[in-house]
Amino acid sequence: MTVGVLAVQGDVREHLAVLGALGVRAVPVLRPRDLASVAGVVLPGGESTAMWRIMSVGGLAEELRAALCGGLPAFGTCAGMVLLAQEITNWPERYFQLVDIAVERNATGPQQHSFEASVDAGELGELAALFIRAPLVRRVGKGVQVLGKLGTEPVWVRQGHLLAASFHPELAGDARVHQYFVNMCRKE
Numbered sequence: 301m302t303v304g305v306l307a308v309q310g311d312v313r314e315h316l317a318v319l320g321a322l323g324v325r326a327v328p329v330l331r332p333r334d335l336a337s338v339a340g341v342v343l344p345g346g347e348s349t350a351m352w353r354i355m356s357v358g359g360l361a362e363e364l365r366a367a368l369c370g371g372l373p374a375f376g377t378c379a380g381m382v383l384l385a386q387e388i389t390n391w392p393e394r395y396f397q398l399v400d401i402a403v404e405r406n407a408t409g410p411q412q413h414s415f416e417a418s419v420d421a422g423e424l425g426e427l428a429a430l431f432i433r434a435p436l437v438r439r440v441g442k443g444v445q446v447l448g449k450l451g452t453e454p455v456w457v458r459q460g461h462l463l464a465a466s467f468h469p470e471l472a473g474d475a476r477v478h479q480y481f482v483n484m485c486r487k488e
């Protein structure tokens with residue numbers, strides 16, 4: 301099975317490495333045609349505004365939207381969560397709007413306020429999670445499942461074939477969240 305990582309900006313290499321370590325063929329997605337061979341796609345952390353601008357040139361945003369609407373599994377981490385969110389409470393732009401959550405961008409403050417914390421991921425147990433200028437989820441729609449919480453805050457959610465996390469599982473040295481996504485890709 302091949303899983304793609306959107307490779308326009310952000311921590312692409314780190315996701316490719318974790319997926320590779322799980323025995324999955326992981327490829328960067330740069331052009332619309334790269335989507336043809338993938339069973340799922342990771343939207344990495346980075347800068348959502350920059351990612352969207354780059355993706356919109358050359359038609360990748362449009363192709364990716366069509367693929368996601370057609371059921372391609374996706375996992376958005378941090379900026380990737382912002383790209384998937386229905387609503388962004390403190391930002392005028394809108395991106396894919398496919399997961400029924402409202403997020404506040406950069407809600408954990410500037411880069412120097414980055415922190416590591418333990419996320420309660422239910423059956424998966426406790427996850428060591430890194431938050432870097434992270435979005436926080438301010439509203440969760442009815443069809444959205446909360447898979448992980450930081451205290452009472454939802455930080456890892458799923459709506460059908462779409463998964464989103466506020467934190468950076470690719471930096472934590474713990475592949476359980478990626479394994480969860482790989483299992484989703486195998487089933488869809």
Ligand code: GLN
Nearest residue numbers: 345346347348378379433
């Ligand atoms: N601040 C970024 C954004 O909203 C997300 C930060 C990150 O991915 N670490 O696009």
